[in-house]
Amino acid sequence: MSVHSFFRENSDNVSAWTIQNFLHCYPSDLPKYCSSLSKIKSYKDIAVSIRKYCIQQMEFLGSTEGQTHVRTLEAKNRTRINTKLIQENELDLSQRDTISQQDAQLAPGQKDIPIETEILIQDEAQGIRSSKRLRVTQSISEESDDNIEEDEDHDDSEFGLVRDVLEDNSDDDVNAFLYGSQENEASSSTSSSSPLLRPSILPEDQSTCGKSKYQGRKKRFESLDMSRFWKLRSGRTVEEILFNGSLKKNAPVSIRSCTVNFDCSVTKALFSNEEWHELEEHNDFTFPRLATTITDYIMALRSAMLAGRHVTTVPLPDQDQFSCELIMTTCMRWARMYAKSPTPFTSRDLSESFWARSSWPLLKELFDDVSEIIMIDGEKAGLESKIRRNKSRRTESDASTRRRIGRKLDLVARNYLRKEDWFIVQFMNEWNPKAPKFLVEANVHLFRELHNIMVHRLQQAKNDDFQTRARFFSIYAGDRGFRTLELRAAGSRTYVALCKIHKCYSLPPFYDNLSKQFQSLTHILQLRVIQLCYIHFTTQSLILTRLFFLAVGLCFRNDISLPAGLEKPIRTQ
Known part of the structure; x- marks a missing residue:
């Protein structure tokens, strides 16, 4: 049962x-x-x-x-x-x-x-x-x-309780419509536990990052506990490989943060084929299926919109009402925009704030049903960078030697009582994943902020189950599209983090059959289900x-x- x-x-x-x-x-x-x-x-x-x-x-x-x-x-x-x-x-x-x-x-x-x-x-x-x-x-x-x-x-699944929701549902068409090409890969076994050899650090004359950076990074690496290193079957450790990669000039920020980015070609080049295949066994970033009440409501709402009826004609279910309300209000906004001629989705001369209100309005209300959590918008600075930058500064009323605020973000999910950030969003005016603005903000700024959030939440929880399973998300959105960045720890003891950049979701410029619209909604609601589990875990006694x-x-x-x-x-x- x-x-x-x-x-x-x-x-x-x-x-x-x-x-x-x-x-x-x-x-x-x-x-x-x-x-x-x-x-x-x-x-x-x-x-x-x-x-x-x-x-x-x-x-x-x-x-x-x-x-x-x-x-x-x-x-x-x-x-x-x-x-x-x-x-x-x-x-x-x-x-x-x-x-x-x-x-x-x-x-x-x-x-x-x-x-x-x-x-x-x-x-x-x-x-x-x-x-x-x-x-x-x-x-x-x-x-x-x-x-x-x-x-x-x-090896249980990440969210067995949510996975069981659709066990009785045999409608493959609904799954294909809502979840698209999302893959469900099984989790794998752990690495070897044999004694570790002393790591081979790249000599200073072979590094290209500069003398001062080399000395600082080497000092931090030597202070780590070798017994916690993630040893591969080849005999090398992941921390050692990533550290030597960080000594190269212009190394990605993910490598310098001891993070395995499965979508980064530079990171993949640091490992042999056998080592990368072993890491791929841990490339498990699957999302849970939504409850049947939500999927049934989505299909009924789609039928009503295609028939030209108003979204409010579809009654809200008794269960999962908040998630269904998010879907309803978002579809109401989309229906008004698609009714314009020509639709605003064909324009490239609109502001960031307009797209934040019109394309993805549910992001600003994603956790409104959670006590103590509020979605703060309007270029709000993150808390975690401030903590990291000022952790060694004295508390007297002298002049601050370090910047007291973190990088400003467009949307932050924050616990306003415990002063904790959980989820961040950055918007751009025009959706272009190849633009320099996108590459810098998504791969550098958002990654740093999310990595700081993950590290601080794991340190505060001090729970092995939480440290092994907790997942953290950030979204970079622009006009009609968005992309999700996910981070999680590789284990409760290792220093390594795992990173995954999920596929892009984009709204079509015309009504079409609403498949892409509801697939993007489904992805955001799946993200909400995962994040809620760990927010509730830490906020409750x-x-x-x-x-x-x-x-x-x-x-x-x-x-x-x-x-x-x-x-x-x-x-x-």
Whole structure:
């Protein structure tokens, strides 16, 4: 039973808050609960029990007694786990000393220890452990140890919960119409984990970037942790190859940022054919399918527009209303423009702001349904460049030695409470992917801003699942067309980032059959689905997320039935 099938069949019984947490809080854990969801008899009681349990736990953790309890629980769990590891002879003497120091720091009576946002929960029966920083996480499941190990080895899709939406839809014509030639390539295996050799740095006399740049880049490269390097099967590391490539004159900014751009010929030339084929195994930038309610609405809207009817004659569905409203308002704008004779799409004498309002109006409202996120337009400076440029400057009221603002962008999706940027857009007057303005702003300015956003969001999250899966987007749009740039980390430990420039989408100058118009809309909505998952992950409390899934596991295992009667949903921000 798929997750979305469960929600569709029981939408009247399951609270909206429960659905929101399942869909947005921790998508990677959803497949583990599918088998248990199908066994529950009273969905409404379980939803109310989860909500009540989380409220009680949050009130308890807010008290002094609750904080002491959390410290005690963490200390006991760490001591028990480390003792078991030592008994199995998996830790040497130096590691045991490190463990003893960590246990001493986690003493329950120590007052200056902050409460970690992730509560460690250990399952006595399973004994799952992770070697990274000796942190252990819980997997609440009714399956055996063997089944859990098989699930960990299984390579799940990036968005399995969204992938299941169209499993029951056999209409290939709809998929071809909306998604066009989007490819769905499978993800691949990881690279070798054998010991690394000392990297061979290009001598200074062979570099062409200048002496000062060579010394600065070499110093930064030598300060990196070699154990985190991404080793290829050939024996070389990706960081070493990209660093030597950055020592060449006029090296692309992506190479200098330790990023593999799969669409850059200069980057490809740095690797051998076998090495590039190995990197191509990680070239997985697929997009999830949209919900059937959205695709059905799109097809109904297309039929109405081709028949000459107004877009408001097609009723909005009860589910996914905001996404459908974005589609409706955008199509209303397009219909008015196509009704003019000649259409403005044939003109080349209109302004940037006009095209931002008329061609892609949904970009300014893409995340209006998300709390704390607002789309800021009008040449707003990015926050991340300011942080990067001033991170080593003193905070006294002396003269600023570095520029305090980042590069100004046309559209920024910003969390105005947490001061975080997530998504950026740059507009141009005339769509020309070969123009110097496009090449400089898209490949240099937008890349730098997006790379800064990615680095800061990954550093703030401090979550392996988020660092491995999170994807970040920027759009460069001009009159009738746009192109998407995507960045994501190659892994939770490596320094390498992966870059993909998606294909161009452009509005035809005439009405045509509306296929290209709705394909461009579909692409932007797919981008929205991906971005929402990670925005919700970081804006919601990690303590609440852990408690929520702990409550789910307790209800599944022990059949807990707490008093009902709570009508107001719990606040997640």
